[in-house]
Amino acid sequence: MRGTQELNMPPVFPGACERCNHHFPNLDEAGPEIAQYILDQHDQVCSGINRRTRVAQPSTESGVGIACAQITTTSPPQLFKDATAVKAPPPRKRKKYATDMVERKMLLEADEWGREATAKSIVCQGCDKRIRLDKRNDYYPGLWTKHRDKCKEIIRLKDKEFHSRVRRLSRDTRDLVDVSHCLGATKKLD
Numbered sequence: 001m002r003g004t005q006e007l008n009m010p011p012v013f014p015g016a017c018e019r020c021n022h023h024f025p026n027l028d029e030a031g032p033e034i035a036q037y038i039l040d041q042h043d044q045v046c047s048g049i050n051r052r053t054r055v056a057q058p059s060t061e062s063g064v065g066i067a068c069a070q071i072t073t074t075s076p077p078q079l080f081k082d083a084t085a086v087k088a089p090p091p092r093k094r095k096k097y098a099t100d101m102v103e104r105k106m107l108l109e110a111d112e113w114g115r116e117a118t119a120k121s122i123v124c125q126g127c128d129k130r131i132r133l134d135k136r137n138d139y140y141p142g143l144w145t146k147h148r149d150k151c152k153e154i155i156r157l158k159d160k161e162f163h164s165r166v167r168r169l170s171r172d173t174r175d176l177v178d179v180s181h182c183l184g185a186t187k188k189l190d
Contacts, residue, residue, distance in 0.1 A: 019046050104139035113154050114144065126153030 016023045022042065030038070108117040114131075116123040119138035121130050124147060131147045134140040148154060 017042060017046055022046070101138055104137070104141060108133075108139055108141055108144070111144075111148075113148050113151075124148070124151060124154070126151045126157055 024035075024038065024042075105117070105119075108114060108122055111117075111122075113125045114122040115125055116130075117139070119133075121132050122144050123130050131144050133144055134142040136142070
């Protein structure tokens with residue numbers, strides 16, 4: 001029965017690197033996935049370092065090499081201070097750009113703050129100035145979006161529109177709520 005029973009023992013990780021004698025404290029407590037990740041990361045760094053001189057050696061594999069930066073300390077680099085804090089980097093979020101000229105043209109023509117969109121320019125509804133578009137491609141909106149976000153007239157009109165909506169909502173709900181009974185109310189709104 002002894003030979004057929006499997007032992008569920010945790011994996012044993014080395015206490016120090018064989019190449020550079022770097023000590024891995026509490027690696028057994030970190031969990032097998034994190035410990036293996038730390039060992040793999042250290043192996044990538046350690047494989048390119050000469051043990052005697054502590055100088056990075058260029059790799060001979062497929063033309064990919066480690067930069068020849070000298071390591072001035074006599075002890076190996078500390079990869080992680082806390083083994084439990086290792087996290088994978090978040091995936092890069094990419095903006096969706098309209099890459100097709102027809103799609104860019106449709107977006108410019110549908111923009112509420114622009115009018116008279118041509119391949120090279122658009123007229124701003126706020127300040128009535130003709131804004132030249134980027135020269136990268138026809139209907140490329142880079143300079144237009146920059147102007148639209150900074151145009152003082154557009155900002156003023158957006159702010160005015162927002163306040164008119166708030167006033168309209170407050171007029172509609174004024175009859176539903178009697179504010180004269182509120183604490184600190186001194187006069188009744190008309």
